[in-house]
């Protein structure tokens with residue numbers, strides 16, 4: 001039996017959803033290799049960070065992710081296993097990648113009770129604003145509205161306000 005403690009960067013971007021482990025992100029591996037009759041039994045833990053955006057409010061997020069795995073790497077040409085030893089080497093890359101990608105959330109959130117965006121203004125809600133959706137703008141930020149040069153955004157906001165009044 002042998003044990004390894006390894007840090008290695010992700011060789012490519014892992015994940016296709018709102019969050020992913022970026023290429024080059026450090027992956028910390030704790031791996032135990034055991035010789036068994038059919039091959040090498042690989043047991044371990046991997047730790048890294050996934051990055052992306054909150055599925056509700058679109059804020060950038062970075063969260064730690066930790067996974068455990070155990071897989072038999074069979075001797076080539078013997079029993080059918082998902083992974084094979086190659087030249088007496090265990091390539092844990094694909095195993096770690098698959099385990100981490102499967103553990104990434106489909107609906108990542110910046111915090112468990114993230115209230116998301118205001119359906120009228122598109123602005124990020126705070127927990128208090130979610131209960132009072134009519135007052136989404138912090139007065140300290142109100143003057144920033146005059147700096148917008150996005151005519152569409154202004155028109156949309158005006159339409160929303162008109163609808164509320166009628």
Ligand SMILES: [Zn+2]
Pocket residue numbers: 054055056057058059109110111114115116
């Ligand atoms: Zn959020």
